[in-house]
Amino acid sequence: MQDHDRISSKLDDMKIDSYSGFQKCIQCGRCSASCPAALIYEDFTPRDIMRRLMMGEVENLVAGNEIWRCGQCFSCAARCPRDNSVANAILALRSQSLQRMPLNNEIRQIEASLKKNLYETGETILPSTLLLPLENLGGRTRERCFDNSKRKERLGYAGDTARATPLPKDALIEVRILLEKTGFR
Amino acid sequence: MYGTVGKNIPGDDFYLFKSCQAGSWYPGIERALRYILERIGANFADDPRQSSCTGCGYHIGVIPLLTNVALNARNFSLVSHSDKTNMICTCPTCYANLKSCKGLLDEETPVGDRAIAALREAGIEYQGQVSINHVSEILRERLNHLLARSVHSMKGVRAVTHHGCHYSNIFYREVASGNFERPRVLDDIAEGFGCRTLDYPDRFLCCGVGFHHTLCNTDYPRSVLKRKYSGIIEVNPDVIITQCAGCTLNLDLYQENIMETLGVEKDIPVLYVTELVALLLGADPYDVIGLDMHAVPVEPLLENMGILGVGP
Ligand code: SF4
Numbered sequence A: 001m002q003d004h005d006r007i008s009s010k011l012d013d014m015k016i017d018s019y020s021g022f023q024k025c026i027q028c029g030r031c032s033a034s035c036p037a038a039l040i041y042e043d044f045t046p047r048d049i050m051r052r053l054m055m056g057e058v059e060n061l062v063a064g065n066e067i068w069r070c071g072q073c074f075s076c077a078a079r080c081p082r083d084n085s086v087a088n089a090i091l092a093l094r095s096q097s098l099q100r101m102p103l104n105n106e107i108r109q110i111e112a113s114l115k116k117n118l119y120e121t122g123e124t125i126l127p128s129t130l131l132l133p134l135e136n137l138g139g140r141t142r143e144r145c146f147d148n149s150k151r152k153e154r155l156g157y158a159g160d161t162a163r164a165t166p167l168p169k170d171a172l173i174e175v176r177i178l179l180e181k182t183g184f185r
Numbered sequence B: 001m002y003g004t005v006g007k008n009i010p011g012d013d014f015y016l017f018k019s020c021q022a023g024s025w026y027p028g029i030e031r032a033l034r035y036i037l038e039r040i041g042a043n044f045a046d047d048p049r050q051s052s053c054t055g056c057g058y059h060i061g062v063i064p065l066l067t068n069v070a071l072n073a074r075n076f077s078l079v080s081h082s083d084k085t086n087m088i089c090t091c092p093t094c095y096a097n098l099k100s101c102k103g104l105l106d107e108e109t110p111v112g113d114r115a116i117a118a119l120r121e122a123g124i125e126y127q128g129q130v131s132i133n134h135v136s137e138i139l140r141e142r143l144n145h146l147l148a149r150s151v152h153s154m155k156g157v158r159a160v161t162h163h164g165c166h167y168s169n170i171f172y173r174e175v176a177s178g179n180f181e182r183p184r185v186l187d188d189i190a191e192g193f194g195c196r197t198l199d200y201p202d203r204f205l206c207c208g209v210g211f212h213h214t215l216c217n218t219d220y221p222r223s224v225l226k227r228k229y230s231g232i233i234e235v236n237p238d239v240i241i242t243q244c245a246g247c248t249l250n251l252d253l254y255q256e257n258i259m260e261t262l263g264v265e266k267d268i269p270v271l272y273v274t275e276l277v278a279l280l281l282g283a284d285p286y287d288v289i290g291l292d293m294h295a296v297p298v299e300p301l302l303e304n305m306g307i308l309g310v311g312p
């Protein structure tokens, strides 16, 4: 078995094969040069993710923090001369990490909220799950925006909804069946 | 530089694909879109049965690919069974995620086939005769109709544009004007209305939303925004025009704090393209679009365009 076949079977995600293209990476570094995460985090460069994949280091990658550094901007994919996508490789690694590792509490919390949102409303992100840390906002911004849920109501949207008309019950039942059948419950 | 491929952009018969981010944060983005489509006499279906595309959760890594594809197979079937076939997305993550799911379904991949099987178990037959479009492409396509309906202009206004990464960088050969490095979809629309658009350093750079980063690690958005805003400040625009609710949120909500950090005293209103176009077509800034929900005050720009108070 080729190394990259072993890696694909370990990651069980077709996007690692058909979209990430790690086996044809030439380590040119164009992905890293355009990567905002690589500028911020010393322990992260997309080129290195590709190198480690080529070396078969799946276990380390799945267990490590690096794969959570990426912000999924796909600059790496747009810039790669070989049509590779580090962003897609990272998605396959993240998915394995969540299946296998008890790690990463904050990500687990997001997972739990999104499951609840999808099951209860058919929506992914709701205002209550997207709380920005207030201390990082300016004073005037906090003052101007603290009342936005009231303003939403004026526009016909309830405070913690993402749309003016909620999913009808029969549609929600279909969504729930699909969540169950695809193992996301 | 990669070439872009030609694109067929429909001008009518739309299925509004509602975005969780837009609806949660700036419902005016959707209300403005409805206003515009009604104004230019375009047909659209507004179907409450549509579920979230789950793209945000998928990119964080917490929603499995199969779940993502199956829910969107259902969404495509809803569209196929409606009398409209052209999906119109306000969110670039919806746009790219729907395109990518449709590819996996059409190419009969293992994950696509499993999604269709799950759909069948839910009693739904898969149908996917749909086209997937981003709203800014549609507005550009119908620019002449918009101009014919406009009651205000952008003469004398200087703008920078920020195209969402999931519009330009995922299907990077399919940018409707310009290319992924320098998309011009928003520039074309603004210039049509008489605006002057400005180039700026780090135009390619993302807004730093980073999905989970925005929820649990704000070092990331704040570092990226510092760079993004340093470039924007250099050219000193009157407005930042966006095409993504997430980018709008990030650029708008953090702006005050980032400007403080950079030691700059400046407000640059951030407007999503449908909000801007609806204003130019005469929509009420508050009753229709809810512009009072924006963190950076939009009033000075509105006055400048003659929409509030006495114009130039
Ligand atoms: S840009 Fe592409 S080929 Fe170059 S290092 Fe990155 S993934 Fe490899």
Ligand code: SF4
Pocket: A031, A034, A035, A036, A037, A038, A046, A069, A070, A071, A072, A073, A074, A075, A076, A077, A086, A087
């Ligand atoms: S998608 Fe991730 S790895 Fe790729 S450039 Fe953006 S942050 Fe870097």
